[in-house]
Amino acid sequence: MRPDYVLPLRWDAATSRSELPELTAYLERLRDWADVVVVDGSDEPIFAEHHRAWSTLVRHIAPDGPPTPNGKVAGVLTGIRATAQPRFVIADDDVRYREAELAEVVRRLDAAGLIAPQNHFRPLPWHARWDTARSLLNRALDHDYPGTLAVRREFAADGYRGDVLFENLELMRTVIARGGTIEHAKDVFVERRPPTVRHFWSQRVRQAYDSSAQPARLAAELALLPALLLQARAPKGYLAWAAAAVAVAACGRRVAGGSSVYARTAPLWAPAWVLERAITAWIAVGWRAAGGVPYAGGRLRHSASSLSELRRALAAARSR
Missing domain, CATH: 3.90.550.10 (Spore Coat Polysaccharide Biosynthesis Protein SpsA; Chain A)
Structure with a gap:
């Protein structure tokens, strides 16, 4: 069919x-x-x-x-x-x-x-x-x-x-x-x-805003910028940060046959993305405090409903 x-x-x-x-x-x-x-x-x-x-x-x-x-x-x-x-x-x-x-x-x-x-x-x-x-x-x-x-x-x-x-x-x-x-x-x-x-640049903060619907992820992303700023006391440590990001991305490339479509050099871009998210996660928090993401002339405050919210709404609808 x-x-x-x-x-x-x-x-x-x-x-x-x-x-x-x-x-x-x-x-x-x-x-x-x-x-x-x-x-x-x-x-x-x-x-x-x-x-x-x-x-x-x-x-x-x-x-x-x-x-x-x-x-x-x-x-x-x-x-x-x-x-x-x-x-x-x-x-x-x-x-x-x-x-x-x-x-x-x-x-x-x-x-x-x-x-x-x-x-x-x-x-x-x-x-x-x-x-x-x-x-x-x-x-x-x-x-x-x-x-x-x-x-x-x-x-x-x-x-x-x-x-x-x-x-x-x-x-x-x-x-x-x-x-x-x-x-x-x-x-x-x-x-x-x-x-x-x-369009790529316009989506940087919007993609970070998505994490507001995933609290554990949001907490980890918000922790990146303070950690990176503290690392400035020992700048050589940034090389370790970069190497760790590349290593994790390289693991992702190999998952489930990913090496068949992702270039060998693709993980090398991971440090740039991590730095981007360290900054945009905080901008997204500011947008949320201001009422949400600018969207089509208005603002969208919510990234997505929690599963518990959806289950409560479904139970309430069935009980009517």
């Missing part, structure tokens, strides 16, 4: 000019493997251009239903309502599955409520190499968070909260609260196109 594939996006004119041909080529391949719904929140002139390019390839629709502060969630919820297969894949517009990878994440839903594969960047400009270090460290210490998820409909049909920044974590925890299990498929590698340099 072919899965549904939900692709939410919202592009401005500049993004459409640069990305339309490549995404169109991907949709031409993807339609042979899945029933694709592109939920397009772009402004009308851009939506019309996209409709001319995509309407003969896939279903191309606008978001419906109530808007959400996080616009991606509104697109995903529209896509869920517009599809009917018991298994579906959600993917950002920069994700590029191959047929075997798509089939594998859907197959693994036999034993889980949600599958989170591993993204890796292709091509690899400098900023993609920098961000790859984050993935390697995550793989070594726990697991990474991709821009795509495969989900069993029974655990997502009722939707999930749309006023949070880290919407994928929100969906994962919602699936768990509803009785589903999560598989972090570290051995299923799905390509992702790198962002522009401008």
Whole structure:
């Protein structure tokens, strides 16, 4: 049975000019493997251009239903309502599955409520190499968070909260609260196109803000900057810090066959990422005190709900 594939996006004119041909080529391949719904929140002139390019390839629709502060969630919820297969894949517009990878994440839903594969960047400009270090460290210490998820409909049909920044974590925890299990498929590698340099820089603090939904991780990241400042009394110690970061990232590269997709030099970027997070974690705390992350003309205060919050909300809904 072919899965549904939900692709939410919202592009401005500049993004459409640069990305339309490549995404169109991907949709031409993807339609042979899945029933694709592109939920397009772009402004009308851009939506019309996209409709001319995509309407003969896939279903191309606008978001419906109530808007959400996080616009991606509104697109995903529209896509869920517009599809009917018991298994579906959600993917950002920069994700590029191959047929075997798509089939594998859907197959693994036999034993889980949600599958989170591993993204890796292709091509690899400098900023993609920098961000790859984050993935390697995550793989070594726990697991990474991709821009795509495969989900069993029974655990997502009722939707999930749309006023949070880290919407994928929100969906994962919602699936768990509803009785589903999560598989972090570290051995299923799905390509992702790198962002522009401008977008890369704009995401540094936002990604750090995601840790506010993971208290243990947030505490560790906030401890980095004081520790690094104290190390200034013995600057040679920074070499040990750098070596440790590279060593941990190298372990992450080897986890679950990662050396087949990650370059040997990828762990060398880990010290840069650690320094970035040491600084941006504190900026994110400042943003939270100021009311949340600036987002689409407003602010998003919450990164994601805790699992206990979701379970209480579900129990309250069932008791009504």
